[in-house]
Amino acid sequence: MSVNRAALFFGPGKPFEIADFPIPEPKSDGVTLKITRSNICGSELHMWRGDGRLAKVVTPEGRILGHEATGVVHALGADVTTDWSGAPLSEGDRIAFQYFRPCGRCRNCMRGMSEACRTSFNIRNGEHTEWPYTRGTFSDYLYLHAGQAMFKVPDNVTDTMIVSANCALAQVIMGLERVNVEMGDRVVIQGCGGLGVYACAVAKERGAEKVIAIDGIPERLALAKQMGADEVINLNEITDSRARINAVRDMTDGEGADVVAELVGSAAVIDEGLRMLNWGGRYLEIGVFFTGTSFDCDPGRLTAQNQRIEAVGSYNALSLQLAVEFLSRNADRLPLDEVVDDYPLEDINQAFADQDAGLVKRASLVMGLAD
Secondary structure (H helix, E strand, O other), X not given: OOOEEEEEEOOOOOOOEEEEEOOOOOOOOOEEEEEEXXXXXXXXXXXXXXXXXXXXXXXXXXXEOOOOEEXXXXXXXXXXXXXXXXXXXXXXXXXXXXXXXXXXXXXXXXXXXXXXXXXXXXXXXXXXXXXXXOOOOOEOEEEEOOOOOEEEOOOOOOHHHHOOHHHHHHHHHHHHHHOOOOOOOEEEEEOOOHHHHHHHHHHHHOOOOEEEEEEOOHHHHHHHHHHOOOEEEEOOOOOOHXXXXXXXXXXXXXXXXEEEEEOOOOHHHHHHHHXXXXXXXXXXXXXXXXXXXXXXXXXXXXXXXXXXXXXXXXXXXHHHHHHHHHHHHHOOOOOHHHOOEEEEHHHHHHHHHHHHOOOOOOEEEEOOOOO
């Protein structure tokens, strides 16, 4: 493929348009990646809808979205010989990569919180006419700068497994570590999209005694069960918030959950989730990454019951490495190939519509599928 196609986003309610760009040549310390597949993450779906203040990401010349992706090494910079684990790297190797770049020098990075680096996403800014041209993964090629963690993909991990590692899975691993899910915990997962089904699996592997998954789409709940959920709550069967809270209490010996994770991307579910917590419980917020929404909360209840809220955005390099290892370790045990549904890049508009309608678990754009 001698051209670099990319899907341009012009705003909520407007169709993507496919355009051609140059293929970026690597600098001595960088890597040019040929994207093989890129998922539609919930964050892109929120942008497509214009949720919160996300309509402001639009630029007149169009914006290239996409970040949850995988690919193969197209070209290596002269100084790049290994991945971040020290494994030898060659053209054609499959890669899981960090789609942002922490600076490594700011106060947060120096204190071991690279996930909170203020400049991590600066590499995604720039004009399409300027190298490296395509800065999102809804494209055929992407440039990886020095400082973006990358790891070779084990042979037993398929592309459909690894494609979610650099966002959904790594984010879940970072989040569940932050709230210290451990042996004997009872965990509630609000939402069974990509984040939610991985959270079921990771929570169980960390030793959770019981995982309760909540969603309104039967196919997602079925997959959540296969990924480790012990109990499920169907929103269409238990439609009242108080009844769902009581259901969680019934499933946890009347006490509530030790951990509740919001993985839907809606502020409207947070208060309900907080009320599902046991005394001393931890609430993990990952889904609502955009500003412009809010929720009601009684801080006195949090204080009286010694509860806390942790919010996690992005992840560190270790979490990505652990995500790759998790997939390799569980490739034959879990239905990891069943998380995504394939579309060619040319069908990106239909893919967004289908994911928004809940017709697919996670739409995955496969480059060259229509060729």
